[in-house]
Amino acid sequence: MKLLLDKAHIEGIRYYDVWKKNGGYQSVEKALKMSPEEIVEEVKKSGLRGRGGAGFPTGLKWSFIAKPEGVPRHLVCNADESEPGTFKDRYLMEFLPHLFIEGMIISSYALGSNTSYIYIRGEYSWIPDILEQAIAEAKAAGYLGKNILGSGFDCEIYVHRGAGAYICGEETALIESLEGKRGNPRIKPPFPAVQGAWMRPTVVNNVETIATVSPIIMLGGEEYGKIGVGKSTGTKLISACGNINKPGVYEIPFDLSVEDFIYGDEWCGGIPKGKKLKACIPGGSSVPILPANLLLKTAKGETRLMNYESLSDGGFQTGTMLGSGGFIVLDEDQCVVKHTYTLARFYRHESCGQCSPCREGTGWMEKILYKIEKGQGKLSDIDLLWDIQRRIEGNTICPLGDAAAWPVAAAIRHFRDEFEWHVLNPEESQVRNYGIAHYADPLEVVA
Ligand SMILES: Cc1cc2nc3c(=O)[nH]c(=O)nc-3n(C[C@H](O)[C@H](O)[C@H](O)COP(=O)(O)O)c2cc1C
Ligand code: SF4
Known part of the structure; x- marks a missing residue:
């Protein structure tokens, strides 16, 4: 409808x-x-x-x-x-x-x-x-x-x-x-x-x-x-992008499953070249990323639906948010560390600078993510990153601080092995290119 x-x-x-x-x-x-x-x-x-x-x-x-x-x-x-x-x-x-x-x-x-x-x-x-x-x-x-x-x-x-x-x-x-x-x-x-x-x-x-x-x-x-399901009434506009065959704006019913939305011909039409689904950010860049297994089914094994309650089922440990409906799909070739770096760079740039946890923390997260992604990080940097995001969340004037912290927390929570891979494989890490646009070295920018 x-x-x-x-x-x-x-x-x-x-x-x-x-x-x-x-x-x-x-x-x-x-x-x-x-x-x-x-x-x-x-x-x-x-x-x-x-x-x-x-x-x-x-x-x-x-x-x-x-x-x-x-x-x-x-x-x-x-x-x-x-x-x-x-x-x-x-x-x-x-x-x-x-x-x-x-x-x-x-x-x-x-x-x-x-x-x-x-x-x-x-x-x-x-x-x-x-x-x-x-x-x-x-x-x-x-x-x-x-x-x-x-x-x-x-x-x-x-x-x-x-x-x-x-x-x-x-x-x-x-x-x-x-x-x-x-x-x-x-x-x-x-x-x-x-x-x-x-x-x-x-x-x-x-x-x-x-x-x-x-x-x-x-x-x-x-x-x-x-119309709708529970406290998700009416319909919702979703802007879908990333690794899908049919990016665009869709008006969805709230009882639609995430799986049908990604693979259905009426909606995103599946992933190009038949590649596997790796992860998705279903509600705009600020909401937690979910790996494919938790995206399609909740931690209780129920089919995950495209609505407020179902997407947030499990809280931030195993769930996410509908947010603004910006649905970003990542296929198996995408690097979550690089992706998280790109977001951290965005939030650092957009912080208004009024509160120190956000002003300083977003800059630190960007630098550490850059180092890890380039194969120049240490395993202790992953814990440091975790610690920084925790100190930002809930300690700022506005929710931009939370919005910067949540993607980092979820990426470490669900893809820690990928962070570790970058640290343990520095040479491969430096040459891997997943086709994401070139970005400036924040360490050079700061210097
Ligand atoms: C950093 C930041 C950016 C936001 N950007 C938008 C935006 O672009 N559009 C929007 O409607 N709400 C945005 N919001 C949420 C608004 O503060 C506000 O909650 C919203 O406009 C209320 O409208 P609603 O009740 O109709 O959702 C943003 C919030 C934050 C913290
Ligand atoms: S949390 Fe909001 S008010 Fe504080 S520095 Fe960040 S953008 Fe500015």
Whole structure:
């Protein structure tokens, strides 16, 4: 069942006329006849969980927004999408902008936001034009601006271009950047729902979360909540990449098995050249990597499904997370140490530098991983690496520190023998090339 991408195949669906002809803006018309509280209630009933990564219940988040007398409130959509392996929001904004704008209007109405923002990553340089055109079309048709459809509700949506920093996807850093400052995360509390953009009550939601509000209104929260498995309700967009035959964006049902998703013709279509599956990172680069045996079956021997509960079954010892749905597949030829190094390099580069465990720890992890991968490490370096990641996790202002620590911890936990191989086979280690892009020597860079 497709709830988000059902119209994606229609030619010209990006444009207002085609969108409207195919049932567009009915959800806005329906929503504006309801009260804002009723909409929040429908979203609560739907069981929708935020699609930005943490999976926090959206209706509950909306109910936290403070309503001080005379103070404006804001909806800010997080379209930063910088998590490596994640590109599903891009698909929604590029091909179904009116679905997303419908969600923005309804969510703004539910939250009482008369001025809402879409904060989009700088690298998506062509998408703001698409969104601004959709906003202009919606406004010309009376779905934005003053007194929308005679409801008395006024709303403007502005697109704000980021400059290209992963940390600006963290909601408080995003708010700082939106305010025109350097994107440094804030210490919480106060949470954005109380003091967010310009210290006003603010809700930050992911693009897919907001786009999903439109089908929820059309179906009704209760009906939407019946789709899916347990607390994983509705459907989910997955961006699949790596060693698979058919990379792309898929809308999956939550009862789909990981095995069917990787090998099914309807989905990723298997691994090129019939190679064996080595491992996978199912929820974007920050979530723990799982080796094939634990990916396809849980530690209890149950079939692993593509949903929040099943992927996290076993905790971080033997499980992982659905995260942002950035599904990265590694075949038997890939080197986990090199892969982990590449990620560590990314997190070191993206750390904002405010807290020392993250600022220093990410740099140390990068250097040690580089040494090990190049065959210049010692066995004690593996324990040192383990120790460093432990000291980062949970000791920082924002979760970027955790995001940097988890991939390293999971790689050592599940592939320690591969780390040891690099230490014990220095010569072979130096000549092995798995075709991953050339990278600079961090020791030279630092020197
Ligand atoms: C370093 C970092 C980067 C993040 N990047 C994104 C992002 O690109 N998009 C996103 O929606 N959420 C991102 N998040 C999560 C947001 O802070 C926030 O939880 C999310 O936008 C809330 O939306 P949701 O409730 O709809 O999931 C990031 C978090 C961290 C710590
Ligand atoms: S954890 Fe890292 S990115 Fe987050 S505030 Fe601290 S230094 Fe900055």
